[in-house]
Amino acid sequence: xxAALVAAALHxxxxxxxxxxxxxxxxxxxxxxxxxxxxxxxxxxxxxxxxSPEQIQQDLSVVSEVAQGxxxxxxxxxxxxxxxxxEKLGLNVSLGAWLGDTPERDQMETETVVALAKQHRNVRSVxxxxxxxxxxxxxxxEMINAIREVKRQVxxxxxxxxxxxxxxxxxxxxxxxxxxxxxxxxxxxxxxxDQVVKYAFERFDQLRxxxxxxxxxxxxxxxxxxxxxxxGAEPGQLAQADIIRQFTAEAERRGIEYNLVxxxxxxxxxxxxxxxxxxxxxxxxRHVKFPLTGMVEDKGIDWKTGLALGxxxxxxxxxxxxxRVTFKQAFLFAICAxxxxxxxxxxIAYPFENxxxxxxxxxxxxxxxxxxxxxxxxLAKVYELSEVLLGRRPKRLFVPQPQETNAMAPTxxxxxxxxxxxxxxxxxxxxxxxxxxxxxxxxxxxxxVVIVNNTPEAYxxxxxxxxxxxxxxxxxFLNITCSGFKAGAMNVAMHHTAQDAEVIAVIDADYVVExxxxxxxxxxxxxxxxxxxxxxxxxxxxxTTPLKRLMNSEYAGFFDIGMVQRNEDDAIIQHxxxxxxxxxxxxxxxxxSTDTIVEDTDLGLxxxxxxxxxxYTNHRHGRGLLPDTYKAFKTQRFRWxxxxxxxxxxxxxxxxxxxxxxxxxxxxxxxxxxCMWLADAVGALAAVLNLLxxxxxxxxxxxxxxxxxxxxxxxxxxxxxxxCALLYGKRVDVPVSSIPGAAVTAMSVQWxxxxxxxxxxxxxxxxxxxxxxxxxxxxxxxxxTALAETVIGVxxxxxxxxxxxxxxxxxxxxxxxxxxxxIQSLPFLAASFxxxxxxxxxxxxxxxxxxxxxxxxxxxxxGINADAT
Numbered sequence: 001x002x003a004a005l006v007a008a009a010l011h012x013x014x015x016x017x018x019x020x021x022x023x024x025x026x027x028x029x030x031x032x033x034x035x036x037x038x039x040x041x042x043x044x045x046x047x048x049x050x051x052s053p054e055q056i057q058q059d060l061s062v063v064s065e066v067a068q069g070x071x072x073x074x075x076x077x078x079x080x081x082x083x084x085x086x087e088k089l090g091l092n093v094s095l096g097a098w099l100g101d102t103p104e105r106d107q108m109e110t111e112t113v114v115a116l117a118k119q120h121r122n123v124r125s126v127x128x129x130x131x132x133x134x135x136x137x138x139x140x141x142e143m144i145n146a147i148r149e150v151k152r153q154v155x156x157x158x159x160x161x162x163x164x165x166x167x168x169x170x171x172x173x174x175x176x177x178x179x180x181x182x183x184x185x186x187x188x189x190x191x192x193x194d195q196v197v198k199y200a201f202e203r204f205d206q207l208r209x210x211x212x213x214x215x216x217x218x219x220x221x222x223x224x225x226x227x228x229x230x231x232g233a234e235p236g237q238l239a240q241a242d243i244i245r246q247f248t249a250e251a252e253r254r255g256i257e258y259n260l261v262x263x264x265x266x267x268x269x270x271x272x273x274x275x276x277x278x279x280x281x282x283x284x285x286r287h288v289k290f291p292l293t294g295m296v297e298d299k300g301i302d303w304k305t306g307l308a309l310g311x312x313x314x315x316x317x318x319x320x321x322x323x324r325v326t327f328k329q330a331f332l333f334a335i336c337a338x339x340x341x342x343x344x345x346x347x348i349a350y351p352f353e354n355x356x357x358x359x360x361x362x363x364x365x366x367x368x369x370x371x372x373x374x375x376x377x378x379l380a381k382v383y384e385l386s387e388v389l390l391g392r393r394p395k396r397l398f399v400p401q402p403q404e405t406n407a408m409a410p411t412x413x414x415x416x417x418x419x420x421x422x423x424x425x426x427x428x429x430x431x432x433x434x435x436x437x438x439x440x441x442x443x444x445x446x447x448x449v450v451i452v453n454n455t456p457e458a459y460x461x462x463x464x465x466x467x468x469x470x471x472x473x474x475x476x477f478l479n480i481t482c483s484g485f486k487a488g489a490m491n492v493a494m495h496h497t498a499q500d501a502e503v504i505a506v507i508d509a510d511y512v513v514e515x516x517x518x519x520x521x522x523x524x525x526x527x528x529x530x531x532x533x534x535x536x537x538x539x540x541x542x543x544t545t546p547l548k549r550l551m552n553s554e555y556a557g558f559f560d561i562g563m564v565q566r567n568e569d570d571a572i573i574q575h576x577x578x579x580x581x582x583x584x585x586x587x588x589x590x591x592x593s594t595d596t597i598v599e600d601t602d603l604g605l606x607x608x609x610x611x612x613x614x615x616y617t618n619h620r621h622g623r624g625l626l627p628d629t630y631k632a633f634k635t636q637r638f639r640w641x642x643x644x645x646x647x648x649x650x651x652x653x654x655x656x657x658x659x660x661x662x663x664x665x666x667x668x669x670x671x672x673x674x675c676m677w678l679a680d681a682v683g684a685l686a687a688v689l690n691l692l693x694x695x696x697x698x699x700x701x702x703x704x705x706x707x708x709x710x711x712x713x714x715x716x717x718x719x720x721x722x723x724c725a726l727l728y729g730k731r732v733d734v735p736v737s738s739i740p741g742a743a744v745t746a747m748s749v750q751w752x753x754x755x756x757x758x759x760x761x762x763x764x765x766x767x768x769x770x771x772x773x774x775x776x777x778x779x780x781x782x783x784x785t786a787l788a789e790t791v792i793g794v795x796x797x798x799x800x801x802x803x804x805x806x807x808x809x810x811x812x813x814x815x816x817x818x819x820x821x822x823i824q825s826l827p828f829l830a831a832s833f834x835x836x837x838x839x840x841x842x843x844x845x846x847x848x849x850x851x852x853x854x855x856x857x858x859x860x861x862x863g864i865n866a867d868a869t
Contacts, residue, residue: 003327004316007334011312011342015305021297024242025249028293032251033094034063034281035220035262036070038079041284042357044268051078056085062286063263064089071219071259073130074098075112076105083120092124094219094259096161099129099146100137110150117154126150127181127219130161133170144176151178161219164203167211174211181219182207185261187275190231190809193239196223197246204256215257221247222261225289226354227275230809235275237298241290244281267355273701274813277355284355304349312341315375319383322664328390336382336719340375343715347371347708359696360705366689367708370682377679378716380672381723384565388727396567398533398617400520412523417446417580418501422489423509424770425455428463430625431509435464437622438507439471443518446505447498449476453489456481484594491592504586506600508577510773512540513622521580524615531585531612532604535578536563540623547838548626551633553738554745555626557724560618560732567616569665573673574604574614578622585612596650597766598643605647605670609654609661625773630834631785632772634752639771641753644677645760677757679716684754686713687796687824690817694799697817698806706813710820717823748834750827751789786831793828796821 038051038059056078063070069092072082076098083093095116097109110128117123128147132138138146143160151158157178164182167174174180184200191199200221207216223243224235244260251258265284269276282288290296315337320330347368356364419438423431431450438448450468452461461479468477476496482488490506497504503522507513517535524533536559542552566572579600589606592599604614627633654661655671662670690709721743728739759766784790800821807814 003325003330004313004320004334007316007331007338008309008312010335011338012305012309015301015308015342019298019301020238021295022238022242023295024245026293027245027248029252031067031248031260031281032257033069033071033092033259034067035259036060036063036072036082037262037264037266038077038082039266039268042268045074045077048077051081053078053081053085056081059264059286060086060089060091062282064091066281066288066292067263068092069094069124069259070263071127072096073127075109075116080112080116083116083123087120087122092122093120094125094127095123096127096130097150099132100135106146110146114150114153117156123156125157125159125179125217126154128158128160131163131166131183132160133166133173134163140170140173143173147176157215159217159219164207167207171211174214179215179217180207180211181217183220184218185220185222187223187230187233187235190233192232193223193234193236193243196233196243197250200247201250201254218251218256218258220261221258222279224275224278225280226278227273228811228813230811235278237289238296241296245292265355270355270357270360300349300353304345307348308338308342308345310341311344312338315341315379319379319668324392325387326391329386332386332390333379333383337379340378340712340715343707343712344371344375347705350705350707354705363689363693363709364705366685367705370686371708371712373675373678373682374712374716376672376675378712378719380675381719384561385719385723385726387565387568388561388730394564394568396570396616397564398521398524398615400516400617400619413526414444414519414522415502415525416498416500417443417503417505417518417522418497418583419446419448419505419507420451420490420493420497421448421507421509422451422453422486422493423455423460423464424453424486424489425457425460426509426773428460430773431464432467434507434509434511434513435467435471435475437512437514439475440515441513441518442515443522446518447474447476447501449493449496450478451489451493452477452479453486453492454481455479485597487592487594487596487599490599491594494591502583503580504583505580506576506578507622508624510625511577511622512624513578514620517578517621518580520619520621521615521617525580525582527613529613530615531582531607531610532572532574532614533580534563534572534574534604534614534616535621536560536618537575537577538620538623539626541625545841547630547834547841549738550741550745550834550837551626553732553734553742556732556734557728557742557746561727563616564618564731566669567614569663569669570613571608571666571669572604572614572616574600574607576600577624581607582612585610595765596643596646597639598647601643602647602650605651605654608666609651611661628772629785630838633834634749634785636771637749638752638756641677641680641756642760642766644674645757646764648674648760677753680750680753681757683713683716683824683827684750687792687821687828690821690824691792691796691799694803694821697814698802706816710813710816713820714816714823717826744830744833747827748786748789748830751786751792751831784835786835789828789831790835793825793832796825796828800825 036059038056039045040055043049060070060082070082070086071094072079073096083095086093095113097113099106099109113126117126128150129138129143133140133143147158147160159177159179159181161181161183164184167180167182182204184203186196186199204216204218223240225237225240227235229235260281262279264282264286265277265280267277267284280289316334319333319337350364421434435448435450450464452464455461465477465479468475478493478496480489480492482492484491503525505518521533521535524530537555539552539555542548563572581603585607589603589610593602596602607614627636653659655667686709724743725739728734728742729736734742800818803814803818803821
């Protein structure tokens, strides 16, 4: 509790410590003029939809409270009503005619402004075109002719709006206009906020020096309140308030005529880059963004802080509730929970502070959804990190004690065990090696039931049947055809299990077990509450090839880190091989279920839901074989992830707070485990969406919501790296040099997991896919088993590089986005790396074979107890 409160206090201090307040120069009198476009919401001028006079009346009423006049840019869509309505409100108008689209529109615009200037006395000037020469749509002579044509017909001053360098470079244009209407927008020139006002007046003075005696009006000046930086130009609410108020005060002091861009934010300009919609003095809802006098401070600080603190409290207590934690452990977790809460709060706040078009809204929605599993995954990793590094030593981990060599202690009860060994098209020599190790067990009362299922080929079954016969009556051989895949086969085996067997043990057909396996673990069932005893998986061929070394290192982490920590809350995952189950409990929960392809994990969950306990040991009592190929490795991971989705659909109700079948800590581990699968899927989806957004970013300049689509991904990546590096070094018995390989191997199956999650959520009862082991895999014809991953990974990496190279304005968010794309490319490129390793080792092996060089063969010798046979 203390750690959580300290973390929350620090969280609040960060929010309010970074909260800014400024007091720039006051705007005492009315603003001289504001640019006005009457479009509301996503009303785009390109739609040519008329604006109602009521809307213009409402807008100009707001403007009249702070300004003396308005500047318009066109007379279409009902904007020609502005002079009449403004006249009633006492507002002057600088009337604009839009040039550059078509000759027909040019004529309509100029004829209309001429008529309006003659009709309304509050039209004080006419601007023929806006930045037409800057856009290269007209030559200087064409502009001069257009301006002279309008001047000939009106009595008010006439000019055109252009940026300052256009005026300096075109003295002929200056001579043709009644006054210089200069645009000074230092944001587009990358000026830092503290230099903007000074720079603007320096450019004004430069023009005045170049054209002494010529009337000069600053026809556009402004600063965006939101958006991305352009070199040193940083948009922001406070920056906008400070710059506008300083500029206005200085312009008034110097008697300079000016017009501010603009009156209202224009939501339709979300298609014009990140800052396009945010130049208004008022937001799109017609609320003033900052006070014109007195102190200015960031808006929304209180509600965002409250939201972030609330989420932080929920995340902290969800992770630490009823946990035995040290202060350091709780504090680290609480700090990270509050950091994630701040990210979630900013993600939620995004649509309240930005204008969203359809594309950005979809991306934001996906981002919000993706933040949930990313948060759970990241905090689960942080909790495990804190627990291992700063928490108490494991209390529940079962460590086998050395047995007396002469005889068992008389108080130890050793009930009969039935060992079930399912086999589906397994290499017979591999199965026989497993049988030999079982025969050598140092245990007085056991049987072995070998279930060769759905395997009609005599090649697979006959040698195994013969070896079972040789090993004696304790070895029962079944050759059956059944439904329900592996679970169905093992249910059949139960009908052939000895009636007096009290414990069911399961090993895969490739596992060689130690002599003391049963003698070490069966005594755990002396506790009547224990229904499951689970040992880790390990592999005896982990050093045979580079690919298998990578896979073996990756497997080890789960059994020495994740399972050990889950065991502290009695929430382990039953994973089939090397497990022992109390038969009475097994029967009570209904045996093996055939409605999932992860019947082992499903059984473990049902045992927990029935109130039983489990015991876990990370001592290696048996070792199997690794998948033959990277394709087989991916197939196995696909099955696990798909099965997890089946379990979510089957057991979700038990995870609800109202359910009492599981303890809160158990729910936490299972939900967190499922979120790890979901996070891989969401990560892959986010990578694809980010990739699709790159052309939009480069061509339109429209960014995605930064918070949900970049920073949480980067944070999760950093936490995963720390988790792997620190905990492998602390817990896993592998060389330090193997840790990077384990990380690469784990990352490489993200796309595989994503596909499995997609299938699992929307498609039921996919067939069981066995993992090829023991040299049983068919040799593929040099096929790239990670082609999709390679393509996506290369595109992501290339996109990241393109963003860096094309970031000509040094936009920080583009750098962050590029870094995110680079990080997202790693899991996909990791799959390519695994395929490359496999191809290299295959090439070298084939070359040795063709050269006649003797092959190195790894053999495992297993002694057989004479009494056992």
